[in-house]
Amino acid sequence: MSTLATTIAGRRFSTCLMNAAGIRCQSARDLDALVASAAGTYVTKSATPNKRPGNPEPRMTTLPHGSFNSMGLPNNGLAYYLDYVLADQIKRPTATQFLSIAGTSLEDNLAMLHEIQASEYRGFVELNLSCPNVPGHPQTGYDFEQTAKTLDAVFAFYDKPLGVKLPPYFDLAHFDAIAAVLNQYPLTFVTTINSVGNGLVVNAETETVAIRPKGGFGGIGGASVKPTALANVRALSQRLKPEIAVVGVGGILNGRDAFEHILCGASMLQIGTQFGYEGTAVFKRIAQELDSIMALKGYNTIADFRGKLKTLD
Template sequence: MTTLSTTFLGQTFASPLFNASGVRCFDKDELNSLLASASGSLVTKSCTREARTGNPEPRYVATPLGSINSMGLPNKGYGYYLDYAKAHDYSKKPLFMSVAGLSLDDNIAMVAAIRDAALPAIVELNLSCPNVPGKPQIAYDFDAMDRMLAAVSAEYDRPFGVKMPPYFDIAHFDLAAEVLNRYPAVAFITCINSVGNALVIDIEREEVVIKPKDGFGGLGGDYVLPTALANVNAFHRRCPEKRVIGCGGVRSGEHIFMHLLAGASLVQVGTALQEEGPGIFARLNAELAAILERKGYASIDEVRGRLKTL
């Protein structure tokens, strides 16, 4: 019998699949739709200390090969998601809380509040928010990332994870992994956030398709699958004591299987979930199970990290 269930940080997941933070998780209604779906878990919207309306519309546009967005972290503030986490039925599904403070102090305050609530929610610290004007990504500043992880590790006494942007240079994989490996509390690495600062142009209107940042935004969907797989595999190889969550370009069972082979323990779905809705998880589970059965794997754990090189 083939099973999709797995364990992660001591919790049981019926499926490795769940939403990418930012997708279908803005409020309780959207989160509850994920809870009712065939996903194995769910993650809240990346939250800031105070509620944010985000960037002006249009800020998300679907394209033939995926999507482009510059959302600007719209969210209801961490208190809203903490209240949701307090009321969540963890016997149904594990819950991740995504934290994306605009400063070190903001992140410390939020993780301290989550710590004090003593919940089984798993924290994903977002170090890769490219869509806040004037704010650099922490994960592209290795000294700043080191300071952030040192401070959060000192404040938060449980394992947590980090959401990372894509890296494109082998030296940067090495440098980032060196920082991450200094902190045993960093238990998992989510790869990747969108590929930032892309530009999509409508040739009929001769203009950009999203309003913020003069049309520059993050790519998701088919565009980013090979980059996501490279990042998953790079950190799987360089951080053997940590788990990796794959994210990027997933819209079929084959794509999930690729992420597992590259080293992912769990897999998030972004653009395809936005376009297809929560019903996508039942389809993806069925497609993944069929691949595992055809290849003779009894579980997803047998697949993880088995990618062969030439």
């Protein structure tokens, strides 16, 4: 009998599947649906210190093999999500939640982390260093010096489990550089990848861009980004110290995609675009498909094949 259970920093999750921050997780109603689903846990919408409306509409469109958006971090503010996870801790004391934060400045992130540090929250924090869709704000994850400065400031006072959400990297030297930075800190996990930033979708009929924000530039997600996501999961899992788990996200539509992410080294999987299209039923379906693949291959746990991708001689 196979199991999809996984463990990160000693915390056990009944299944390795969860949502990705940004999709169907903004309201308490969204989060309640995730709690009631077959997902192993949930991550909240990436919070800013105060409620934020996000970018003007239209800010999202579909692609033949994925999604395209420039949402701009619409969210209900940190207090809303912190209240939710604290209440959930009381209702489900053995559960571990992921609370996502994405301040638009280092000062914002530090202020939010001070608030979380002072609270009774015991779960994981996912610090988003990779939102490509906020006009005027570069992705911290591409500035290795700024990433180190951020983590220096964070771990000067924050001692609860924390991970970072990273942008996609495209050069082997960049994998080496970001891993060298991250390995200096007591991180619990890294989430890789966020959407591939600053693509452009053109409507040939109207001869216009497809979305309003940033002159039409936006982030690419879904099946189109899976090869990039797998490369980042693989490269980081090979370079990061063993105590930093890799949470894989990008292009997971079915059980085979999930299997490939784990084979590349992921301990947990986040589903974004397909969850947006399919709703919470996606977790049960993909779990069943992944379980079938494992049974055919004779694997009883995901640890039996995690990170064991073979290369060709």
